Amino acid sequence: MDLKEKLISSFLAFENNVDLDHPVHEVRSEAIKNFENKGFPSKKEEAWKYTSLNNLQKVDFSIFPKEESTLEYKDVKKYFLHEIDTYKIVFVDGVYSSYLSETTHDGVDVCLMSSAFSKPMFRQVIEVYFNKIASKDESLTTLNTAFSKEGAYIYIPKNKMPKKPIQILHLATGNEAALMLQPRNLIVAEDNAEVQIIERHQSLTDNEVFTNSVTEIFAGKDANVDYYKVQNDAPTASLVDNTYISQKDNSVVRVHTFSFGGKLIRNNLNFYQNGERIDSTLKGVTILGDKQHVDHHTLVHHRQPNCESHQDYKGIFGDSSTGVFNGKIIVDKIAQKTDAFQQNNNILLSDRATINSKPQLEIFADDVKCSHGCTIGQLDDDALFYLRSRGIPKKEATALLMYAFANNVLESVRIPELKSRVNKIIANKLGVRIGFDL
Amino acid sequence: MLEIKNLHASVEDKEILKGIDLKVNAGEVHAIMGPNGSGKSTLASVIAGKEDFEVEEGSIVLEGEDLDELAPEERAHKGIFLSFQYPVEIPGVTVTNFIKTAINESRKANGQEEMPANEMLKKIREKSELLEIDRKFLSRSLNEGFSGGEKKRNEIFQMAMMEPKLAILDETDSGLDIDALRIVANGVNKLRNKDNAIIVITHYQRLLDYIVPDFVHVLYNGKIVKSGTKELALELEEKGYDWIKQEATV
Numbered sequence: 001m002d003l004k005e006k007l008i009s010s011f012l013a014f015e016n017n018v019d020l021d022h023p024v025h026e027v028r029s030e031a032i033k034n035f036e037n038k039g040f041p042s043k044k045e046e047a048w049k050y051t052s053l054n055n056l057q058k059v060d061f062s063i064f065p066k067e068e069s070t071l072e073y074k075d076v077k078k079y080f081l082h083e084i085d086t087y088k089i090v091f092v093d094g095v096y097s098s099y100l101s102e103t104t105h106d107g108v109d110v111c112l113m114s115s116a117f118s119k120p121m122f123r124q125v126i127e128v129y130f131n132k133i134a135s136k137d138e139s140l141t142t143l144n145t146a147f148s149k150e151g152a153y154i155y156i157p158k159n160k161m162p163k164k165p166i167q168i169l170h171l172a173t174g175n176e177a178a179l180m181l182q183p184r185n186l187i188v189a190e191d192n193a194e195v196q197i198i199e200r201h202q203s204l205t206d207n208e209v210f211t212n213s214v215t216e217i218f219a220g221k222d223a224n225v226d227y228y229k230v231q232n233d234a235p236t237a238s239l240v241d242n243t244y245i246s247q248k249d250n251s252v253v254r255v256h257t258f259s260f261g262g263k264l265i266r267n268n269l270n271f272y273q274n275g276e277r278i279d280s281t282l283k284g285v286t287i288l289g290d291k292q293h294v295d296h297h298t299l300v301h302h303r304q305p306n307c308e309s310h311q312d313y314k315g316i317f318g319d320s321s322t323g324v325f326n327g328k329i330i331v332d333k334i335a336q337k338t339d340a341f342q343q344n345n346n347i348l349l350s351d352r353a354t355i356n357s358k359p360q361l362e363i364f365a366d367d368v369k370c371s372h373g374c375t376i377g378q379l380d381d382d383a384l385f386y387l388r389s390r391g392i393p394k395k396e397a398t399a400l401l402m403y404a405f406a407n408n409v410l411e412s413v414r415i416p417e418l419k420s421r422v423n424k425i426i427a428n429k430l431g432v433r434i435g436f437d438l
Numbered sequence: 439m440l441e442i443k444n445l446h447a448s449v450e451d452k453e454i455l456k457g458i459d460l461k462v463n464a465g466e467v468h469a470i471m472g473p474n475g476s477g478k479s480t481l482a483s484v485i486a487g488k489e490d491f492e493v494e495e496g497s498i499v500l501e502g503e504d505l506d507e508l509a510p511e512e513r514a515h516k517g518i519f520l521s522f523q524y525p526v527e528i529p530g531v532t533v534t535n536f537i538k539t540a541i542n543e544s545r546k547a548n549g550q551e552e553m554p555a556n557e558m559l560k561k562i563r564e565k566s567e568l569l570e571i572d573r574k575f576l577s578r579s580l581n582e583g584f585s586g587g588e589k590k591r592n593e594i595f596q597m598a599m600m601e602p603k604l605a606i607l608d609e610t611d612s613g614l615d616i617d618a619l620r621i622v623a624n625g626v627n628k629l630r631n632k633d634n635a636i637i638v639i640t641h642y643q644r645l646l647d648y649i650v651p652d653f654v655h656v657l658y659n660g661k662i663v664k665s666g667t668k669e670l671a672l673e674l675e676e677k678g679y680d681w682i683k684q685e686a687t688v
């Protein structure tokens with residue numbers, strides 16, 4: 001039985017464990033039909049030309065974990081940003097771990113999708129927001145929608161701000177030979193609300209893990225959302241991340257994606273600007289080696305006038321790693337005075353590494369500022385000589401330049417501890433010890 | 439200290455240095471002058487070990503050791519410092535972090551411990567005061583958005599921090615106004631002693647009014663075509679290079 005068939009037949013079992021009368025279940029039933037029609041995307045589709053899910057479909061994934069696993073905090077502490085106090089929503093093999101988590105209902109809701117689905121007090125928010133911007137026909141998104149049951153639920157009412165940043169951590173213990181996870185997150189920041197979120201997926205063994213995640217983020221008027229994705233997973237872990245963001249007037253949403261590890265990562269990051277004077281920022285640092293593969297597909301849909309978007313993705317590719325950057329910008333006819341910026345810079349450290357970078361602009365308004373650029377190159381020799389002539393050895397000088405290359409993406413990280421953590425991961429990746437944080 | 443013999447160097451099969459001989463003793467200041475494109479910066483880069491240039495013939499010997507096989511960083515560890523004509527902008531690395539890294543890498547290479555943090559800070563304070571550099575400047579990205587003059591001053595600040603045996607200043611005066619020139623020259627003079635040496639590449643007498651050379655050489659078309667004392671610089675200032683070019687072609 002291939003993975004598609006297995007998923008479809010598992011849906012029946014899934015239905016035994018959810019409330020069939022809940023309005024959400026209708027959404028799920030629609031979604032599974034869509035997935036049944038479409039199946040997994042194939043390389044024949046333009047959007048999946050460089051990323052193949054074929055090998056994943058051959059793996060016999062467990063769709064539901066058989067037994068509950070417990071983990072000691074000390075064993076997984078390093079995967080948390082533990083230097084600062086945070087709220088934590090932690091899942092172990094897809095199951096919520098109350099022991100490792102710290103949730104709240106104190107003025108804001110930082111809790112679980114399963115509670116949001118089941119408790120009447122959340123009913124209204126679910127009705128207004130759930131599955132409202134997630135795609136109804138992209139097959140992996142609909143697959144996730146069909147199985148949507150658990151994940152992070154974050155609701156920040158008008159003018160509120162949680163006391164501390166929120167971490168969403170998905171841990172896979174390897175109790176199953178191969179495990180498929182489908183977290184579903186809903187994040188709502190109402191007008192003038194503010195929130196900072198860090199998301200991480202971490203497999204703890206060499207057993208295969210395939211995560212197909214969907215996150216919907218709604219930013220109300222004047223809201224401010226910072227979302228950080230830390231992708232530094234085990235070499236046997238694959239991730240398809242589908243994130244959909246809707247913004248209203250004057251809101252600011254920044255998504256930083258740090259892709260340093262994992263077997264295959266596909267990020268589908270979609271911004272929809274549904275208001276004026278919106279600021280959307282998409283930044284990424286990708287540093288790969290071995291045979292790792294990361295595919296960034298971004299979409300910024302400018303639907304209203306006077307908005308900005310900034311995309312800045314940097315990639316460093318070693319060994320036989322492969323990277324993809326496909327940045328789509330749509331500017332509707334009414335979206336005059338749009339300022340859309342897109343930059344993708346790449347360094348190839350080996351002649352076996354490849355990067356496919358493509359801007360895709362669809363501009364229907366005439367008074368817009370739209371700039372995009374893509375570079376693929378080696379390190380700047382003059383800069384390297386400058387550093388070496390000051391006594392910094394070639395290896396360190398190279399690392400320093402790569403640091404510097406990635407640095408402007410880190411500049412906008414607003415949690416200093418996260419920034420220094422990412423710096424350390426980068427130093428590790430580059431195999432050097434640099435005596436300071438940049 | 440430095441002895442260059444019959445140095446020929448080329449880039450992409452084009453010969454740029456065509457047989458240079460130069461001897462610099464400890465405690466001396468040598469000025470190298472000459473028209474644009476004559477090979478002054480190339481000579482400086484070759485001494486510092488830039489790999490784009492192929493040394494076809496001849497040798498560069500520092501304190502008895504042939505530099506031929508040494509990487510740029512190894513030359514720096516031996517005390518060679520080049521103040522660049524065009525310092526490179528390195529966004530994302532602050533001046534302070536850069537200089538700390540540079541000093542500690544050199545110390546490591548010479549078997550010394552890292553410089554203790556308080557000593558480092560003290561030195562940074564001392565040298566930035568000497569060159570009248572604003573402290574805020576030190577936390578900016580290296581050379582990024584610096585004016586021409588700021589870049590040059592920053593080069594000499596690095597020189598002051600690293601205390602090289604042999605410093606080569608490539609057109610350090612260009613881009614400096616008269617006040618900055620005085621500050622920078624004063625900084626350089628403070629670093630002079632009987633054990634180190636300086637090669638000053640310049641077009642103008644005005645720097646040499648402050649950093650007074652023991653010898654002046656004229657480089658033209660890849661060769662040193664004339665050497666003399668500081669009076670030669672005055673003569674060049676007055677008459678230009680045409681007479682040198684004529685003499686050289688005769």
Ligand SMILES: Nc1ncnc2c1ncn2[C@@H]1O[C@H](COP(=O)(O)OP(=O)(O)O)[C@@H](O)[C@H]1O
Nearest residue numbers: 449450454473474475476477478479480481490
């Ligand atoms: N990397 C290079 N590639 C090709 N030609 C070069 C390179 N560097 C210098 N040259 C050439 O070598 C000659 C000497 O240049 P340079 O040393 O910069 O002269 P100066 O510093 O005396 O003005 C010039 O003709 C210049 O064009």
Ligand SMILES: [Mg+2]
Nearest residue numbers: 478479480523
């Ligand atoms: Mg020059």
